[in-house]
Structure formats: C-alpha cells, structure tokens
C-alpha cells in the first residue's frame with residue numbers, strides 16, 4: 288500500500304512548503320523502499336531479488352538525502368528527531 292499525500296500546497300508559505308515537499312518526498316522514498324523490499328521477498332529468482340534489494344537500499348539513501356535537507360530547513364524537526372533518538376536509546380538500555 289502506497290501512502291497518499293494529504294495536503295494541498297497552494298496556500299502554504301514558501302518556506303513551509305519546502306518542508307512539506309521534503310517530508311512528502313521522504314514518505315515516497317520509504318514507500319518505494321518498502322515496495323522493493325516486499326517484491327524482493329516475494330521473488331523466487333535470485334538475480335531479481337538482488338536487483339530489487341539493491342534498489343530498495345538506494346531508496347533509503349534518497350530518504351536520507353531528504354532528511355538531511357529537512358534537518359537544515361526545519362530546526363525544530365531536527366531537534367525532535369534527535370530527542371526521539373535519545374529516548375529510543377534509553378528504552379533499549381532498559382531492555
């Protein structure tokens with residue numbers, strides 16, 4: 288299942304629009320990576336699986352590129368992501 292982008296960009300201020308474009312692009316990359324991973328898992332041909340897994344990894348890199356730029360464009364988002372990382376690390380220490 289692919290995500291749908293639930294927003295009309297027409298009335299959004301340009302700076303915020305750029306952030307929304309980056310987030311929507313990240314969603315698209317994760318959707319693509321997930322789709323290729325699922326198709327790789329369902330293929331019986333080793334070469335087809337190899338190609339699909341390689342492309343899935345490329346999509347994850349694309350996700351990282353958009354995230355990197357979003358962290359520059361939206362400092363609050365970058366802080367929230369860093370906070371989430373710290374919280375997850377703490378939870379893993381408890382387990």
Ligand SMILES: [Fe+2]
Nearest residue numbers: 316345346349
């Ligand atoms: Fe991509």
